[in-house]
Structures are given as structure tokens and as C-alpha cells.
Amino acid sequence: MDKVIIAQNLSLSYKEFETIISKASFSIDTGSFVFITGASGSGKSTLLKSFYGAIEPKQGQLSVGGVNMNRISTSKLNFLRRHIGIVFQDYKLIKEWTIEKNVMLPLIISGYTSDVSGSQVQKLLGHVKLIHQAGKYPLELSGGEQQRVAMARALAHNPILILADEPTGNLDEYSSSVIWSLLEGANTQLKTTVVVVTHHIPEQLNIPYKHYHIDAGNINEIA
Template sequence: MDKIIIADNLSLGYGKHETIISKATFAIDSGSFVFITGASGSGKSTLLKSFFGALPMLSGSLTVGGVDMDNINTKKLNFLRRHVGIVFQDYKLVKEWTIEKNVMLPLLINGYARDISEMQVEKLLGHVKLTHQRGKYPMELSGGEQQRVAMARALAHNPILILADEPTGNLDEYSSKVIWNLLEGANTQLEATVVVVTHHIPETLGVKYKHYHIEHGDVYEVS
């Protein structure tokens, strides 16, 4: 099976004197479902940021989707991000845009035709049970609804890699269930690789998964 993420002696941090991930070596299979756990401040989000080029490495090597993250330029980074869907814990929706336009954003960036974009947004808003909210703005929705919008946006352009940072950390039970169902569907139906940073792995997840844990800067697989 192909590897979509390969890390070799990867060290990450926010300066030479603040190493958070130390000499991590691991590989993530294409099409797999992966959880990354660890205590608060252990480096879970730091590691995830490196996967989409938001944090440069201190040393070692990291390849994501065949792109060398150490020698990445703007063109390569834009190419990579066109194939990645990202779900943040704090949603990161554009407050001045309607729900419909927020979901459509990655489609517009990727050059999809308007009619195809509208059809895709219609389908995704149905999946997250928010068709009736399409004309509203993010601040008019609850936190759970905003995260469901963010999830729809992450899936809009059929990414090959989905990165989710505590996607259900602050959500009610209903919204959490919607998010997990969408992530499972993206993995099993679209064959996307899903990497989720979380404190708690759901007990009822319907897919096989790998589990990596971070402790004292070490990243290791939990059997």
C-alpha cells in the first residue's frame, strides 16, 4: 500500500530551544483512518500543522502526498492544499460569507464550474443537515452547526487527505455523530486518508484505524 505521509527523524517546534516533536519516524498508508492522541500540549496540533505546511520542520524529513515538505515552495504548497481538506477546532469560517459560500470556497479556489460547485454544495449541506441554513452567516449558527459547515467545506473538493484537529471537542452529541459519520464515509466511500487529532477515540467508530500517541516528544504506534 502506498504511503501518503512519511516522516523520518522528524523534529518540530517553535525554535531551536523549543522542540515539541523529537526525531519521529512513522508512515501513514493511503486510504487509512488514523488517530493521533496525547495530553494537552504534547504536540498533536503541532504535528498536524506540519502535514499541511503551516509549520516548518526543525530537522529530519517529511513527505506528504509525494511533496517534500522541507523543499516546498508556494506553487507546491498550493498544489498540496488543493488535495487536502482541513477541519479546525475553531471552525475558521469566513464570518462575512454565507454558509453556502463558505462551503463553496475550496471549489472556487480549485476552479470548478459554478453549476458543478452549486450542485456539490447542495449535496454536502444535505449531508450535514443544514440545507435550511444556507443563506445564514456563521455567527447566526451554533458551534455544532458551524463545525458541520466546516466539515462540509473540507469535503467539498473531494480531498485525498483529510486532517481534523479535535473536530468534535466542543460539540453536542448530535453534531458529533454527524461529523464522525462524514469522516467514516469519506474514508470508506471516497477512500480518503483521514487523520484525526483527538483526546478521545469514539467507541462506536465503524472503521478500522491506526492509533499514534505522542508523549514527551515521541510519536509511537499504539497496538
């Protein structure tokens, strides 16, 4: 099976003498659903950041979507990011833009025409049950609604890989179920690889998944 992420002896750190992930080797199959769990401060989010190039490997090799992340050029990184959908715990919505335009962001960046992006955004806002909120601004919505917008944005450009950092961390039950069903749908219907960093794996998930656990800088696969 093809691998979308390959790490070999990967070490990550923010400071020179403080290693967060130490010599980890693992791979993630294309089209799989993966959970990464671990205690607070274990390095889950740091690992996820390395997948979208926000942090460079300190040692070892990391390849995402066939792109070598070691000393990656800005243009290559931009190209890779245009094929990844990211969901953040703090949503990272542009507060000066309407919900509709926020969802449209990846399509604007990829250069889609307004006709194509407009219909795609309408469809996605329908999926996240926010079609009636399209003209509002992020700060006018609840946290759950904002995360659903962020989810719609992550799916807008049909990415090959979705990276989600605690996507339901602070959400109500309804918003959480919408997020999980969208991630599940993207994985089963669109064959998108989904990597989720979380504290708890939801019980309602009906798909096979892989589970990695980070402990003391080591990544172990949980059977």
C-alpha cells in the same frame, strides 16, 4: 501499500531550543484512518500543522502526498493544500460569507464552475443537515452547526487527505455523531485518508483505524 504521509527523524519546534516533536519516524497508508492522541500541549496540533505546511520541519524529512515539505515553495504548498481538506477546532469559517459560499471555498480556489460547485455544495449541505441554513452567516449558527459546515467544506473538493484537529472538541452529541459518520463515510466510500487529532477516540466508530500517541515529543503506535 502506498504511503500518503512519510516522516523520517522528523523534529518540529516553534522556537530554536524548544523541540516539540523529536526525531519521529512513522508513515500513514493511503486510505487509512488514523488517530493521533496525546495530552494537552504534547504537540498533536503542531504535528497536524506540519502536514499542511503551517510549520516546517526543523530536522528530518516529511513527505505529504508525495510532496517534500522541507523548504516547500509557496506554489507547491498551495497545490498540495488544494488536495487536502482541513477541519479546525475553531472552525475557521469566513464570517462575512454565507454558509453556502464557505462550503464552496475549496471549489472556488480549484476553479470549478458555479454549476458544478453549486450542486456539490447542495449535496454536502444535505449530508450535514444544514441545507435550510445555506443563506445564513456563520455567526448565526451554533458551534455544532458551524463545525458541520467546516466538515462539508473539507469534503467539498474530494480531497485525498482530511486533517481534522479536535473536530468534536466542543460539540454536542448530535453534531459529533454527524462529524464522525461523515469522516467514516469519506474513508470507507471515497477511500480518503483521514488523520484526526483528538483527546478521545469515539467508541461508536465501526472502521479499522491506526492509533498514534504522542508523549514527551515521541510518537508511538498503539496496537
